[in-house]
Amino acid sequence: MLPNRNHESHAKPILYFIGVVVVGLGSLMGIPLIVAALYGEWKIAVDFALSASATLLLGGLLMMAFRAYRKQRLGWGEGMTVTAAAWFVGMLVCAIPYSLSGCYNSYLDSCFDVMSGFTTTGLTLVQDMDHLSNGINMWRHLLTFVGGQGMVVLVLTVLTRGVSGAYKMYVGEGKDERLMPNVVHTARSIWQISLIYLGLGTLCLWIAGMAEGLSADRAFLHGLWIFMSAWSTGGFAPMSQNILYYHSALYEIITIVFFVIGSFNFALHHAVLTGHKRELIKNVEIISFTVTVTVLTLLVTLGLMRDNVYPGAVAMFRKGFYQLISGHTTTGFMSIYARQFYLEWGDVALFAMILAMLIGGSACSTAGGFKGLRMAVIFTAFRRDVSRVALPEATVSVRKYHHIRDVVLDDGVARSALLIVIAYIFTFTLGTLAGMLCGYPFGMSAFEAASVTGNVGLSIGLTSAAIPWALKAVYVVIMWLARLEFMSILALAAYVAMKVKKK
Amino acid sequence: MKKVAIGLLFMIFLLPACAFAQTVTSTDLIDRAKELDGQTVTFTGEVIGDIMRRGDYTWLNVSDGSNAIGVWAPTEMIGDIQAAGRYAEHGDKVSLTGVFNRACREHGGDLDIHATQVELLAAGYATEHAIEPGRVVLAVVLTLADLGILARLLSRK
Numbered sequence: 233m234l235p236n237r238n239h240e241s242h243a244k245p246i247l248y249f250i251g252v253v254v255v256g257l258g259s260l261m262g263i264p265l266i267v268a269a270l271y272g273e274w275k276i277a278v279d280f281a282l283s284a285s286a287t288l289l290l291g292g293l294l295m296m297a298f299r300a301y302r303k304q305r306l307g308w309g310e311g312m313t314v315t316a317a318a319w320f321v322g323m324l325v326c327a328i329p330y331s332l333s334g335c336y337n338s339y340l341d342s343c344f345d346v347m348s349g350f351t352t353t354g355l356t357l358v359q360d361m362d363h364l365s366n367g368i369n370m371w372r373h374l375l376t377f378v379g380g381q382g383m384v385v386l387v388l389t390v391l392t393r394g395v396s397g398a399y400k401m402y403v404g405e406g407k408d409e410r411l412m413p414n415v416v417h418t419a420r421s422i423w424q425i426s427l428i429y430l431g432l433g434t435l436c437l438w439i440a441g442m443a444e445g446l447s448a449d450r451a452f453l454h455g456l457w458i459f460m461s462a463w464s465t466g467g468f469a470p471m472s473q474n475i476l477y478y479h480s481a482l483y484e485i486i487t488i489v490f491f492v493i494g495s496f497n498f499a500l501h502h503a504v505l506t507g508h509k510r511e512l513i514k515n516v517e518i519i520s521f522t523v524t525v526t527v528l529t530l531l532v533t534l535g536l537m538r539d540n541v542y543p544g545a546v547a548m549f550r551k552g553f554y555q556l557i558s559g560h561t562t563t564g565f566m567s568i569y570a571r572q573f574y575l576e577w578g579d580v581a582l583f584a585m586i587l588a589m590l591i592g593g594s595a596c597s598t599a600g601g602f603k604g605l606r607m608a609v610i611f612t613a614f615r616r617d618v619s620r621v622a623l624p625e626a627t628v629s630v631r632k633y634h635h636i637r638d639v640v641l642d643d644g645v646a647r648s649a650l651l652i653v654i655a656y657i658f659t660f661t662l663g664t665l666a667g668m669l670c671g672y673p674f675g676m677s678a679f680e681a682a683s684v685t686g687n688v689g690l691s692i693g694l695t696s697a698a699i700p701w702a703l704k705a706v707y708v709v710i711m712w713l714a715r716l717e718f719m720s721i722l723a724l725a726a727y728v729a730m731k732v733k734k735k
Numbered sequence: 736m737k738k739v740a741i742g743l744l745f746m747i748f749l750l751p752a753c754a755f756a757q758t759v760t761s762t763d764l765i766d767r768a769k770e771l772d773g774q775t776v777t778f779t780g781e782v783i784g785d786i787m788r789r790g791d792y793t794w795l796n797v798s799d800g801s802n803a804i805g806v807w808a809p810t811e812m813i814g815d816i817q818a819a820g821r822y823a824e825h826g827d828k829v830s831l832t833g834v835f836n837r838a839c840r841e842h843g844g845d846l847d848i849h850a851t852q853v854e855l856l857a858a859g860y861a862t863e864h865a866i867e868p869g870r871v872v873l874a875v876v877l878t879l880a881d882l883g884i885l886a887r888l889l890s891r892k
Contacts, residue, residue: 273822275864282870285877292884299888332870362783362798363862365822445787445794471784471796473803479787479794481843547844569765569802569846576768576837 242310243731245301246317249388249401251294253318256387257326258287263374264329268367276367279332287325309723311400315384316716316724322383323347323708326375333368335359337697340704347708349375350383351715352598354467354564354689357697357704361472366453369470373457379715380464380494380598381426382407385419404720407498407596425501426463433459433490437483444480462487463494464598467564467689474566475554481546484554487565495521495561495593497605499636516633517594520604520611524591525560528584532556535580552581555690560588562600564689571693574676582692586679589686590660600687600714602656606649608633613646655718659710660685666706667694684710756832761802764835768846772837778804778848779856782819782826795819797829806831807842808850818859828857 261284268277306314323346330342341357348355349372358364358372378386385402399415412418434456441451454470461468471477475484493501496517503511512518532552542548551568558565573582592601616631623629631641639645660681667677672694679692684707695707713721756775764771764778780799787794793813795806798820808831820826833850836842 273864275866278866278870278874282874282877285874285881288881289877289884292881292888296884296888362796362803363820363822363825365864445789446785450785471803472798473796473805476805476845477784477796477803479805479807479842479845479847542838542844543840547838547840550843551838567845571765572768572846575766 242304242307244298245304245306245397246310246314247294248298248301249306249314249397250318250321251291251298253314253384253387254291254321254325255288255295256291256390257322257383258284258291260374260378261287261329261371264367264371267370268365271366273365273367276329276333276365279329280367280371283325283328283332286328290325306397306400308400309727311397312404312720312723313727314397315401315404316712316720318384319347319350319712319716319720320724323350323712326350326371329368329371330358333365335364335368338701340701340708341697344704344708345372346375347711348689349373349466349468350379351687351711352376352380352464352466352562352600352689353684353687353711353715354461355683355691355695355707356468357695359697361470364470369453369457372468373460373466373470376464376466376468377426377430377460380466381422382419385415386423404716404723421502422498425498425505429463429490429493430456430459433463433486436486436490440480440482440486441478444478444483458483458487459490462490462563462565465491465495465561465563465593465600465687466598467558467566469565473569476567476569481550484550484567487563488554488557491561491563491565492557495563495597495599497594497596497635499596500594503636511636514634516608516612516635517604520608521560521594524588524604524607525557528560528588529553529556531584532581535578535582535584538580539576539578541576541578541581556585556588559585559683559686559688559690560591560593562589562592562686562688564683566690569693570691573679573690573692579675582675582679585690586682589682589688589690590656592686592688600685602653605635606653609641609646609649610653612641613643613650616641652717656685656714659713663706663710666703670700670703680707681710685714687711687715759835761799761804764804764846764848765802768837771835774835775832775851776835776848777830777832778806779828779830780804781828782816782859784819784821786813786816786819795829797831805842805845805847806833806850806853807839807847808833808853812850812853815855816853820859822862823864824861825859827855827859830854830856 261280265277265280323343326346327342330336331339335358336342344357382405384405388398402415412421437455437458438452441455457470500511500515536542536552542551554567590601592603593599595603595605612631612633616629620629632638663681663684664678667680676692676694680694683690756777759776759778780797782795783798783803784796788810791810793808793810796803797806816827818824818827831850832852833848835848837846838844839847
């Protein structure tokens with residue numbers, strides 16, 4: 233997993249591919265630029281033109297300088313280093329339009345929002361969100377949509393027609409399912425699935441928006457942005473009240489449908505779309521998700537009923553269940569105010585929310601958290617070990633689980649799943665500690681840390697532009713670590729450490 | 736006698752709603768929700784986003800700068816409100832009085848105000864967002880540099 237010791241020669245292809253990703257991100261800025269120009273937001277259009285030209289210049293210079301190394305084969309370490317470094321450099325360049333817009337108090341706040349978008353977290357430090365331009369809103373939601381599907385692989389597959397290290401970069405982005413034999417085709421397949429749903433979801437939300445009183449063009453833009461956010465399990469919304477702004481059960485139900493589907497494994501989508509519909513019933517991640525949602529819904533309902541928080545079943549569904557399913561799929565859409573969690577929900581419901589946010593959605597999806605697949609693998613391994621104790625010594629106990637195909641559980645898979653879950657718990661603990669060290673109570677710190685670690689975006693009211701810069705930086709690192717599932721960033725850290733050691 | 740009776744009725748039913756309404760901020764409504772639940776409050780702020788008409792009633796979202804609060808008002812009551820705050824304009828400033836609900840039974844548990852009176856305090860206005868000429872010049876210069884690099888990359892193919 234570590235980069236090749238001959239790192240001098242390998243730095244150059246890494247820089248070349250980072251340049252490619254930066255060029256891709258610079259090109260992407262053309263979309264909000266066009267939206268801003270269409271709506272006559274000329275100041276914002278100029279900001280995007282400036283940001284895009286600066287970003288393209290940086291990427292172009294890197295590509296030009298290291299072009300000779302573009303066909304060099306990348307090892308696992310280099311592939312993962314490209315991904316981790318590209319996300320970091322991408323954060324720095326994508327924050328330029330935010331910073332120029334004047335909507336953020338500092339460059340760190342801008343970087344926080346970019347990383348929150350890329351990682352589909354959804355926490356935000358933006359100022360005066362209710363007066364944001366359409367251009368900036370387009371950029372916020374586009375970043376979360378692209379980040380959810382896989383930014384590096386998209387850019388590399390579109391701009392380079394496939395490279396030898398693409399699969400390593402794809403795995404580095406926290407996805408390891410091959411939908412097709414070729415990673416380029418896999419990435420394209422993921423994007424095709426997402427774009428089909430983009431059309432369908434935007435249409436549904438557009439109609440719903442008009443039915444609920446929005447004008448046709450506002451309903452379209454809101455529908456597009458909310459879909460991008462829902463599908464990517466992102467949590468950004470164009471207005472400060474998030475989903476509560478619409479005061480609409482219809483909007484809430486449509487978003488539930490799309491963020492739940494968005495939290496499913498792309499391999500599952502591919503299987504269903506290619507005719508294997510029984511996968512929906514048999515897949516271990518669906519079973520795991522169903523069980524945890526059921527148990528945690530009961531727990532949240534119990535907690536809210538005990539404290540008599542909501543009157544009646546409809547309110548319980550639209551507030552209790554909505555926040556829970558939003559947290560469990562790591563979406564982060566909210567139909568209550570952040571401080572209502574802290575002031576009204578009570579410890580039992582908040583405990584269930586923290587568990588839901590940490591468990592998260594499916595592997596190889598846009599969701600964060602431990603992932604349902606790992607929960608299922610660990611549970612299956614636990615059952616196997618218990619049965620080994622109970623059965624006679626000579627008995628060979630073999631456990632299988634169904635994920636696209638029947639898979640025999642081996643110790644390596646179980647160990648790997650457990651290690652990642654332990655890494656998530658360790659990161660969550662650090663995040664909680666960081667919050668407490670900054671003076672916030674344990675409950676608040678734990679809730680926000682679970683949200684950041686699970687790339688969720690629900691807030692209990694802690695995250696704001698007023699929190700200390702150190703806590704913002706810690707949250708940025710945690711979002712980055714958790715989204716890339718640790719390995720890429722560890723590879724990057726090992727690479728940097730070796731460079732420093734050599735000097 | 737009839738006038739006295741009408742006057743008494745006015746005092747009994749209408750005055751309490753206006754005269755005894757607490758003036759609150761959005762932070763009060765969220766932080767003291769249990770205490771204020773079911774009480775008549777007066778809230779002042781800017782109408783933001785969209786005026787969402789739903790038949791005889793309309794949803795407004797009104798922001799006092801800290802949070803936006805949902806307001807459910809009879810459509811006929813909000814006839815004067817024209818501008819909702821967005822990027823290019825500051826929305827109408829309104830003062831509204833109504834019953835505050837911590838978790839509205841009628842609206843799926845929303846924290847909202849059911850308005851009984853809406854008053855337009857100040858009409859909305861367009862906001863200016865001036866372009867900085869220096870940024871335009873820099874963008875042009877950088878774009879020219881980008882084109883130079885692109886030409887160089889293409890020529891090497």
